[in-house]
Amino acid sequence: MNIASSQQAPLLKISDLNAWYGESHVLHGIDLELGEGQLITLLGRNGAGRTTTLRAIMGMVDRRTGSILIHGDEFIDKPAHRIAHLGRIGYCPEERGIFATLNVEENLMLPPTVGEGGMSVAEIYDMFPNLKEVRKRMGTRLSGGEQQMLAIARILRTGARLLLLDEITEGLAPVIVKALSEAILDLKQRGYTIMLVEQNFRFAAPLADRHYVIENGKVIDRIEAGEVEAKMDRLNHYLSV
Amino acid sequence: MLKLILAQGMLGLNNGVFYAMLSLGLAVIFGLLNVVNFAHGALYMSGAFLALILYSYLGVWIGLDDFHVNFWFALILVPSMVGGLGMIIERTLLKWLYRFDPIYSLLLTFGITLILQGLFINFFSASGTPYPGQPESLKGVVNLGFMVFPKYRLFAIVFSIAVCLAVWFVIERTRIGALLRAGTENPDLVKAFGINVPLMVTLTFGFGTALAGLAGVLAAPIYSVSPLMGADLIIIIFAVVVIGGMGSIMGSVVSGFALGLIEGVTKVFYAPAANTVIFFLMVVVLLVRPAGLFGRQT
Ligand SMILES: Nc1ncnc2c1ncn2[C@@H]1O[C@H](COP(=O)(O)OP(=O)(O)O)[C@@H](O)[C@H]1O
Ligand SMILES: [Mg+2]
Numbered sequence: 160m161n162i163a164s165s166q167q168a169p170l171l172k173i174s175d176l177n178a179w180y181g182e183s184h185v186l187h188g189i190d191l192e193l194g195e196g197q198l199i200t201l202l203g204r205n206g207a208g209r210t211t212t213l214r215a216i217m218g219m220v221d222r223r224t225g226s227i228l229i230h231g232d233e234f235i236d237k238p239a240h241r242i243a244h245l246g247r248i249g250y251c252p253e254e255r256g257i258f259a260t261l262n263v264e265e266n267l268m269l270p271p272t273v274g275e276g277g278m279s280v281a282e283i284y285d286m287f288p289n290l291k292e293v294r295k296r297m298g299t300r301l302s303g304g305e306q307q308m309l310a311i312a313r314i315l316r317t318g319a320r321l322l323l324l325d326e327i328t329e330g331l332a333p334v335i336v337k338a339l340s341e342a343i344l345d346l347k348q349r350g351y352t353i354m355l356v357e358q359n360f361r362f363a364a365p366l367a368d369r370h371y372v373i374e375n376g377k378v379i380d381r382i383e384a385g386e387v388e389a390k391m392d393r394l395n396h397y398l399s400v
Numbered sequence: 401m402l403k404l405i406l407a408q409g410m411l412g413l414n415n416g417v418f419y420a421m422l423s424l425g426l427a428v429i430f431g432l433l434n435v436v437n438f439a440h441g442a443l444y445m446s447g448a449f450l451a452l453i454l455y456s457y458l459g460v461w462i463g464l465d466d467f468h469v470n471f472w473f474a475l476i477l478v479p480s481m482v483g484g485l486g487m488i489i490e491r492t493l494l495k496w497l498y499r500f501d502p503i504y505s506l507l508l509t510f511g512i513t514l515i516l517q518g519l520f521i522n523f524f525s526a527s528g529t530p531y532p533g534q535p536e537s538l539k540g541v542v543n544l545g546f547m548v549f550p551k552y553r554l555f556a557i558v559f560s561i562a563v564c565l566a567v568w569f570v571i572e573r574t575r576i577g578a579l580l581r582a583g584t585e586n587p588d589l590v591k592a593f594g595i596n597v598p599l600m601v602t603l604t605f606g607f608g609t610a611l612a613g614l615a616g617v618l619a620a621p622i623y624s625v626s627p628l629m630g631a632d633l634i635i636i637i638f639a640v641v642v643i644g645g646m647g648s649i650m651g652s653v654v655s656g657f658a659l660g661l662i663e664g665v666t667k668v669f670y671a672p673a674a675n676t677v678i679f680f681l682m683v684v685v686l687l688v689r690p691a692g693l694f695g696r697q698t
Contacts, residue, residue, distance in 0.1 A: 217592040239644070243594035256589045269582055270593035300535040317593075 176225040178215040187376040198353040203373035209356040247274040249314025253325040259299040277318035304335035409549040412664015417560040420656025425611035431584040431647040438509040441630030442516040447616020455533035487606035520627035528624025594615025645695025
C-alpha cells in the first residue's frame with residue numbers, strides 16, 4: 160500500500176455497505192467517511208437504517224457486504240468479537256445495553272480493554288459523578304440518565320478511540336442532555352473520533368463536523384457543518400415526519 | 401417421630417445433592433445457550449460409569465489386574481472427561497442448531513441420551529453394577545445424635561454444598577461470572593465488546609456437563625451404576641429446574657436441596673406420595689408463579 164495515501168486516509172471509510180437481518184435487506188450501499196478526531200452524525204427518520212449502520216460496523220447483523228476500512232484495514236470479513244479490539248472501537252447501543260444482572264461497577268468493568276490510554280475509573284467518576292454514588296446498584300435500578308452515562312462511561316474505560324453512539328439523548332430530561340453535550344465536547348477535545356446517531360438536531364448541530372442524512376438504507380445527503388444554515392430548509396424537510 | 405422426620409430428611413437431602421448439582425449445570429447451560437440439555441442425565445450416568453471403569457475395568461484391560469484409579473482421582477479425572485465430551489458435542493453438533501428453534505437442540509440432546517444409554521447397555525448390560533472403589537476413610541457410619549448416618553453420604557452432602565457454593569461465588573462475584581451473566585442477557589453486545597462468545601459458550605457447556613460428570617462420580621458409591629440411572633433422574637431434575645425457575649442459579653440449587661428434603665419427609669407421612677410430591681409442587685408453582693420461584697417474572 161502507498162504509505163503517503165494511507166496517512167492521508169480517513170480513520171474510517173465505508174463504501175457500498177449493504178446489510179441484512181435474515182432475509183430482510185436493510186442497508187443498500189452506505190458510503191461515508193470519518194477523519195481522525197472528527198465527529199459526524201447520522202441523521203434520518205425512524206427506520207432509515209442509522210442503527211443498522213452502526214450494528215453493521217460492529218458485525219451485529221446477519222450478513223454484510225461492501226467495504227469498511229479502519230486505518231486502511233478491511234473489516235468487512237472480521238468476526239464480531241475481534242472488531243472492537245482491532246479497530247479500537249467503543250459501541251454504545253440505542254437501547255443502552257446495561258446488563259440488569261450486573262451492578263454499576265460490574266457493567267463499567269465488563270468490556271475488555273482494546274487499547275492503551277483508556278480513562279481510569281477515577282477519571283470516569285470525575286466526568287460522571289452520579290455514577291460513583293450508585294456504583295453498587297444493579298443495572299436495572301438506574302434512571303434513564305444514569306444508564307446512558309454508564310453506557311458511555313464503560314466504553315471510555317477500554318481505550319477505544321472511535322466511539323459509535325446511538326441516540327444517546329433519547330428520552331432524557333433537558334438538564335441531562337446538556338450534561339451529555341458537555342461530555343461529548345470534552346471527548347472531542349480529548350481527540351476521540353465519534354459517530355453520533357441523533358434525532359435531536361439541536362443537540363448534534365454544534366458538535367458535528369459533518370452530517371449524513373440517511374433514508375431507506377442509503378446516504379441521500381452530506382452536509383458540512385459550515386453549510387448547515389444555508390441548507391436548513393432541506394434538513395428540516397429530510398427530518399420532518 | 402421427630403427423629404424419624406430428621407432421618408428421612410437426611411436421606412432426602414442426600415438425593416437433593418444430586419438434584420442440586422444436576423439442575424445447577426442445566427441452569428448454567430440454559431442461561432447462556434438457551435439449550436435444554438436433555439443429555440444431562442446420560443452424562444451423569446456416563447460419569448458414574450467412567451468412575452466404575454477407571455476403578456474396576458481399566459486395570460484388567462491394560463493387563464495390570466491390581467491397577468485401580470481410586471475415587472479421589474476419579475473425582476478430578478471424570479468431570480474433565482465428561483466436560484471434554486460435552487465440549488466436543490457442543491463444537492461438532494449443538495452449535496449448528498442455535499439459529500433454529502430450541503426444540504431442535506432438545507431433540508439432538510435427547511438423541512445423544514439414547515446413544516449413550518445404548519452404548520452402556522450394550523457393553524455393561526442394563527442391570528446395575530456396584531462401585532467397589534469407595535475410599536476406606538469414608539466407610540462406616542457417624543452418629544448424628546438422631547440417627548447413625550453413612551460417612552460417605554455425609555461427605556457427599558457436604559462436598560456438593562461446597563461445590564454449589566463455589567459455583568455460585570464464581571458466577572455472582574467474579575469477572576468470569578459477570579461475563580457469563582452479561583452473555584446470558586445479551587450475547588450480541590458482549591461479542592461487540594470484544595469477547596469471544598462462541599468460545600465462552602463451549603466452555604460453559606463443558607462446565608455444565610462436567611458438573612453432571614462430577615455428580616455421577618459422587619453417585620457411584622451410593623447407587624448401583626446402571627445405564628438407566630440418568631433417565632430416572634432427569635425427569636425429576638426438569639421438575640426441579642421448573643420449580644426453581646429456568647436458568648436461575650440460586651433457584652436450581654435451593655430447590656434441588658429443598659425438594660430432596662421434602663421428598664424424604666413425605667416418606668414419613670405417606671410413603672406412596674414421595675415420588676409424586678415433586679411433580680405436584682411443580683404444578684402448583686407453575687400455576688402460581690409460572691417463571692418459577694426464583695425466575696424473573698416477565
Ligand atoms: N432485528 C431486525 N430484524 C429485522 N429488521 C430490522 C431489525 N432491526 C431493524 N430492522 C429494520 O431495519 C430498518 C432500519 O432500522 P434501523 O437501523 O433501526 O433504523 P434507525 O436507527 O434509522 O431508526 C427498519 O426498517 C427496521 O424495521
Ligand atoms: Mg435507531
